Amino acid sequence: MNCIHVEFEVPGNNFLSAGSASDSVKSTLKKLGVPSSAVRRVAIAMYEAEINMVIHAGGGRCYADIFDDHIKIVMKDEGNGIENLELAMQEGYSTASDDVRNLGFGAGMGLPNIKTYSDRLKIDTEVGKGTTLTIEVDFD
Amino acid sequence: MKISELCKLIGATVYAPQDGNAEGEVLGAFASDMMSDVLAFAKNQDVLISGLCNPQTIRTAVMLDMKCILLVRGKVPTPDMITLARSNNIVLMSTKQKMYAVCGVLYANGLGAGEYNG
Numbered sequence: 001m002n003c004i005h006v007e008f009e010v011p012g013n014n015f016l017s018a019g020s021a022s023d024s025v026k027s028t029l030k031k032l033g034v035p036s037s038a039v040r041r042v043a044i045a046m047y048e049a050e051i052n053m054v055i056h057a058g059g060g061r062c063y064a065d066i067f068d069d070h071i072k073i074v075m076k077d078e079g080n081g082i083e084n085l086e087l088a089m090q091e092g093y094s095t096a097s098d099d100v101r102n103l104g105f106g107a108g109m110g111l112p113n114i115k116t117y118s119d120r121l122k123i124d125t126e127v128g129k130g131t132t133l134t135i136e137v138d139f140d
Numbered sequence: 141m142k143i144s145e146l147c148k149l150i151g152a153t154v155y156a157p158q159d160g161n162a163e164g165e166v167l168g169a170f171a172s173d174m175m176s177d178v179l180a181f182a183k184n185q186d187v188l189i190s191g192l193c194n195p196q197t198i199r200t201a202v203m204l205d206m207k208c209i210l211l212v213r214g215k216v217p218t219p220d221m222i223t224l225a226r227s228n229n230i231v232l233m234s235t236k237q238k239m240y241a242v243c244g245v246l247y248a249n250g251l252g253a254g255e256y257n258g
């Protein structure tokens with residue numbers, strides 16, 4: 001099975017570059033001829049996770065493995081972790097500041113969006129240590 | 141609706157493409173200032189109407205393969221936003237009109253709401 005591996009650093013203090021990793025993965029999938037509905041689901045899920053890294057965790061690193069029939073994306077940060085994951089997964093729940101809300105995020109839709117648009121989602125988080133999201137999307 | 145017609149209807153200033161010649165055809169619009177809501181609820185709309193004026197407005201439209209962004213309430217895009225829009229072939233324009241008025245005019249002239257998720 002073929003596999004393309006890509007990695008990106010997501011700077012925590014750069015709101016302009018936020019989303020560029022997702023943009024790059026999206027372009028790669030498009031070039032590979034992945035169906036547009038799957039590309040769209042990957043783009044939305046990864047972008048929300050990338051934004052979360054920037055606004056909640058001071059940045060992090062993403063790793064993407066692109067296979068013939070699916071993609072596996074690992075988004076790893078060393079931020080403060082998520083205290084109550086069950087709460088965080090609820091639509092509308094957000095600890096984002098007004099500053100973040102003024103930037104158009106912090107509606108509490110990010111994690112629910114990631115769950116909706118991915119086929120498999122695993123969240124490992126530890127308070128004080130960081131958060132790792134493993135997002136998989138099938139190409140169909 | 142042709143993007144050029146949309147532009148004329150609301151008297152918008154075009155920032156991208158560079159030559160101001162907004163080409164293309166759009167079928168539906170989505171209006172919101174919250175990008176997470178756009179990502180959650182937009183489906184096949186190709187125009188984003190927003191009062192949010194920062195690079196993530198452009199990124200969100202890119203993620204959703206939208207063709208056109210219309211900034212309302214007189215928001216002027218930054219050079220970074222204009223560059224991002226141009227390099228992604230997204231039409232970026234701005235109008236002094238308020239969001240509700242813009243939506244009303246476009247809807248009345250045949251630009252629908254497209255389909256929605258959920």
Ligand SMILES: Nc1ncnc2c1ncn2[C@@H]1O[C@H](COP(=O)(O)OP(=O)(O)O)[C@@H](O)[C@H]1O
Nearest residue numbers: 052056057081088094095106107108109110111
């Ligand atoms: N990478 C992360 N590190 C720390 N906390 C996070 C992270 N991702 C999400 N959270 C927490 O989970 C909450 C819900 O996230 P999300 O659904 O994306 O909504 P929003 O980002 O709009 O607040 C956030 O408000 C935050 O408290």
Ligand SMILES: [Mg+2]
Nearest residue numbers: 048052110111
């Ligand atoms: Mg979020």
